[in-house]
Amino acid sequence: MTSNSSETGVSSSERLDAVEEQMLQELDVRIAKSALFVMGERDPSRPGHESNMVGSSNPRAYALQSDDPRLQKMPEKPVLLDFFKYRFGPNNHLLQSAKHALNAGHDEETVLACLLHDIAVIGFIRSDHGWWGAQLIEPYVSEKVAWAIRAHQVLRFYPDPSVGYEYPEMYIRLFGEDFEPEEYIQEEYKRIKDHKWYMTGRLITINDIYSFDPDAKVYWEEFEDIVGRNFKQPEEGLGFDGSPSAHMWRTLIWPTRYL
Numbered sequence: 001m002t003s004n005s006s007e008t009g010v011s012s013s014e015r016l017d018a019v020e021e022q023m024l025q026e027l028d029v030r031i032a033k034s035a036l037f038v039m040g041e042r043d044p045s046r047p048g049h050e051s052n053m054v055g056s057s058n059p060r061a062y063a064l065q066s067d068d069p070r071l072q073k074m075p076e077k078p079v080l081l082d083f084f085k086y087r088f089g090p091n092n093h094l095l096q097s098a099k100h101a102l103n104a105g106h107d108e109e110t111v112l113a114c115l116l117h118d119i120a121v122i123g124f125i126r127s128d129h130g131w132w133g134a135q136l137i138e139p140y141v142s143e144k145v146a147w148a149i150r151a152h153q154v155l156r157f158y159p160d161p162s163v164g165y166e167y168p169e170m171y172i173r174l175f176g177e178d179f180e181p182e183e184y185i186q187e188e189y190k191r192i193k194d195h196k197w198y199m200t201g202r203l204i205t206i207n208d209i210y211s212f213d214p215d216a217k218v219y220w221e222e223f224e225d226i227v228g229r230n231f232k233q234p235e236e237g238l239g240f241d242g243s244p245s246a247h248m249w250r251t252l253i254w255p256t257r258y259l
Helices: 012-025 080-086 092-103 108-116 119-123 129-140 143-155 169-175 183-192 198-208 220-230 246-253
Strands: 029-032
Touching: 080 220, 092 108, 092 198, 092 220, 108 143, 108 198, 108 220, 119 129, 129 143, 129 246, 143 183, 143 198
Parallel strands: none
Antiparallel strands: none
16 A cells, blocks of 8 residues: 555655656756745755755766756747747736736737736746736836836735725635735835826736636737737847846746856
């Protein structure tokens, strides 16, 4: 009879880590995990956690400085859709949000903002995802779209009965009834609540809360023209155009490079 994790003292997560490490050892490269990848699972500041390099059974293996063989290979000059195809996690929520905005007759900038509002969550970093997502796309979209994506991070915590936005019940389940946003969120809300683009950020939150239907089917092709008109794809490919966020796109292409 096979022992379960409580009997063996080994968690499912630990077993998966062991399997992954075995797979990595069979590769011909040594792959590093950035501190952020493992922070929380372990404490990098404590002794014994200084190195996140996973070894290879090949004694001549070099540290990885190119494509990770476990990931799908990106095109030489990647466009936005390539990241949705080859790097990002499930994105139906974003497609649903944009579809709601489109059906409501909102302008193309608002639809694009809804389509990309959680881009950091599905492909980069969840914490402070509004700021990270805005920074990632800022060189390629209008100032208003980037502002709205940054602002939705804050506005989602604040009801606006004038447009029918109530504090999401999901947040009560996630954070508890007594949760209050951190002070920096509160201060940011004071700064943005009277901004000229407030409503664009607010429309993200409105179209966000209705976009968690697991059975809804929405397809990227519905937004190709809107993206084409409102997202400036660099000729060199995202990550290679020298923009202020190019390094972020390169990190998504090569997330496990040693340096």
